[in-house]
Amino acid sequence: MSARGNSVVIVGGGATGLSSGWWLAQAGVDVTVIDKGIVGWEASGRNGGGCSHHFSPLFAEEQRLWPMLDALLGYPTEFQPHRIRVAFDEAQFNLYATAMRNAARQGFASEILGGTDIRRLVPLAGADAFGGYLYKFGGHANPHRTVQAYGWALQDHGGLLMQHCAVQGFEQAGGRVTGVRTDRGLIGCDHLVLAAGPQTRYLAAQLGIDVPMVAARAEMIVTEPLPLMPLGGVDGNGLYGRQTLRGNLAYGGGPHEWVEVIGNTVPPRASTPLMQVIAGRLARLFPRAAHARVIRSWAGIIENTPDGRPVIDRIGNVTLATLSSIGFGLSPASGRAIAELVQHGACGFADLSSLRLERFAKLEQDWIELQGWQVAAGAGSV
């Protein structure tokens, strides 16, 4: 296969990779996104859909882009603005104030809610809500629809999407990556973007780059549809999630389980009896929905870096992108940032210095054991 001219290959058809590809295609770059499976099949299609990441350098751009994303993409994302967080005691109430403070510093408003306000704004809430916040920023979207929208919009702008196409290795010459070997042949490239979630470490290692990360499994549940609340983005009580526009309550949370990712594969995304605990917490968050029936539970595998912060960085003609378990909501902005790194070597709209890979230069060799992120001894046996 001949090398395509002036081309970017992105490995990973999740929210981050597809958004990057879409931004590049819009800019007229010859871009190909490849995925070993189907777009959004992993964590990008299995998350809570939240878009309110006040601690991230991409927050302002995340907030700017989401309200216009349907129009930009040409396909529906089901984005709904704003968010309410419900606290059940003073400790939770104080904890949740962080978002308000962080957002305020960046020019976004919030309202403090008392128990009475909560019961008015959140019809499914009960008498024991202590208080909470109405964040006049953020919101939520439908991950499945959004990821497919990125894929379709990428194609509409001339980008190429190759699903069911697994990476086997890379071609390098003169310190640069010149091509991606796949099970469907060699794809030449001038620039490589690795946005492969938990597999990013394995793929980067083949280029001699260490991106420290460990993968974990996390779980969610969804109920049958209920009448729509005025605002679907209501969470709290240790859960994250949303009421979908169809009316389902889709919520997750709780302890994660560190798992082993071997090579370029993803372990099965098994759910566990943790479903019962999520259900119990959701019934407390929404006592008036306690009758609603759980119809599915699921799990996703997501990676985390040692400090839980993303890596968005360019090394030579390789751009690395892991969003460290919080990627979906930031994806409109992270994709644009990655596209700028690829095209211009720097991001013009956000300070990505806190996301550089070199911050791990002094990381302890045995950081996984020191942080207790090693996989449990029982895993792997049935």
Place this chain on the structure above:
Amino acid sequence: MHDPASINGHTLTPEEQTGLVVIGAGPAGLAAALEAARQGFQVVLVDENPVPAEVMADDIPLLFGGRMSGAARNRGAMLEAFIASDPAIAAAFDAGVDVRLGTIAWGVYGNGPSVGWLPGPVVGLSDGVRSWMIGCSRVIVATGRRDMGLAFAGWDLPGVLGMTAALRLACRYGALQTRCAVVLGTTAEALDGARQLQARGIQIAAVIETAAEPLHPADDLPLLTSRIVCRAEGGPDGVSTLVVASRGADGVPVAGSEQRIACDTVILAIGAVPVIELLDAAGCRIGFASERGGAVPLLAENQHTSIAAIAAVGDCAGIWPKKSCDPAIAQAEGRRAVSAEALPERPISALDSAAYRLDWVRATVLSAENVNVCRCEEVTAREILEVRPPRYLNWPDDRRNQLDLRALLGEGPPHPDQIKRLTRAGMGVCQGRRCREQVACLLALSAGCGLGDVPLGSYRAPVRPLPLSVAAGREDPALTAHWDTWFGMKSQYVPFWEAPKHATVATRDAGGAVASE
């Protein structure tokens, strides 16, 4: 040391523990439980029957089609009728099997490549009031069969039900409210079922076959072949008429050939489907076997699945004509999962269930305009094949909808889970039991691939809808403090303007809760 916010290092403590859990008290499950008890095993046998009337009203777990009589609302009478309908249930009680009727098994779990916090196999149970976990050393799944749905105008009227549901109501509950039925299909299950219903005094007005010849001889039944189902007509009480037409050489109804058949019930019997929900959700390997009724677990000779602690017996392990008409085969499978009994009979019929089902869907569903294939989420065949966003989004832009499935979804066979995510077909409260086989057929027909090439849409626990209040379980108090911070990493949520230059374990801010997102 384990990350204190993770579940690594914790172990689930099930509310109860036993040796063997058998799920399903049909012929196979009862035979397995009796054999295990005979060998001295501690056995818990659970069965969801009798199903509460309000659950049946949602077509859970079978396509009951609203044809339950008033008797279905008397739980005590249903329980008695169910026990009396099979003497082996009483025999199991007598043999010391811990038989629990009216008990749902909604999930089977075990450790695996991504799970290490379970003590071994555990089964999620519910009696409708609460749910709990039972730990065990082995699980035998004997969850039986259900009926493939078939969408035509009026198939959502009361009185359109599946053959398995009709027989369950008629023969196990004594609660089928039907006088005169039309049966769709000439599978062994259709014809055997029609005869059983006839024997109980129900009139069979017609047996409809869409092909030119029936699959099995049906000279004793009022057979109509080469027919297309046009629509069911009726009112609030349900079906009163089924309208069929002759199927022309071009596959479409012959003009003027419509035929009206008076009936109060239409029974779908074009496909008996192995109930593999728990097996697939547990991670057992599933394959497609047209001669065994579609998606079935891959089994060793002793009925064990790819997960050593889980076996599958009876209809959920595969359905073929002789097995459907002779419970001895299912019983032998049940015993074989426990002891070293000789290999039970394997399918000998050449029935190509895939070709048969595809033909019905091609004739009846593919061209049905404005008929919801997915009734829960209201999605038509056309909306499925054009991958349209749900109607409630009122999305005006149709520019992609003229494209074929390959252009919409990419290379490779279309995956029903893609369709589910984008159109919502199969995402509803019936958990896809009414539409999933039809969706797979539609995708195969549209993509021009075999039914076996269409991947299996995933099943997920709970395989029965469970109210939040019922599903709610105990929380490990050692982990309660960590719920408010996803991943428990304070450093993850430090605002970017405060992020340290270097990230090391020694200097990271690990302590204390912080609100995630």
